[in-house]
Amino acid sequence: MTKSERLKPVTHLAETRERDAARLMGEQQQHLDQQYRKLDELRGYRAEYAQRMQSAGTNGIGAGQMVEYGNFLRRLDEAARFQQQKIEESKRLLEIRSREWRALRTRTEALNKVVSRFHAEEQRLEDRREQNENDERAQHRRSDFNNY
Numbered sequence: 001m002t003k004s005e006r007l008k009p010v011t012h013l014a015e016t017r018e019r020d021a022a023r024l025m026g027e028q029q030q031h032l033d034q035q036y037r038k039l040d041e042l043r044g045y046r047a048e049y050a051q052r053m054q055s056a057g058t059n060g061i062g063a064g065q066m067v068e069y070g071n072f073l074r075r076l077d078e079a080a081r082f083q084q085q086k087i088e089e090s091k092r093l094l095e096i097r098s099r100e101w102r103a104l105r106t107r108t109e110a111l112n113k114v115v116s117r118f119h120a121e122e123q124r125l126e127d128r129r130e131q132n133e134n135d136e137r138a139q140h141r142r143s144d145f146n147n148y
């Protein structure tokens with residue numbers, strides 16, 4: 001078995017690990033996108049609710065209702081801050097997944113280069129062997145021709 005053939009299982013494993021890391025990185029990117037959408041929804045809801053509070057205030061509402069509006073807006077602000085923290089954590093995890101994928105990609109590329117070099121060397125040796133065989137056959141034919 002040639003060196004390039006012996007390395008095929010190793011390169012196959014490296015490629016599988018790289019694909020798995022790419023999948024995980026993609027899933028983490030989707031999770032981050034989802035976290036951004038949630039934050040946008042919270043901000044939109046808060047803006048809508050603040051607008052309702054302002055409209056209600058201009059039309060005249062009771063102090064108790066105004067306090068309720070204020071409390072709810074504070075809870076929305078708190079939820080937005082919490083969501084922003086989740087986004088930061090998702091970004092951090094995405095960066096980790098990205099580094100993992102890049103490291104595995106580099107390893108896979110390096111292994112593929114080694115296999116290509118081995119394969120090229122094996123091909124050169126095979127070509128040289130075939131050339132030597134052809135030269136020997138030609139030499140025998142000349143020798144046979146000269147013996148007649």
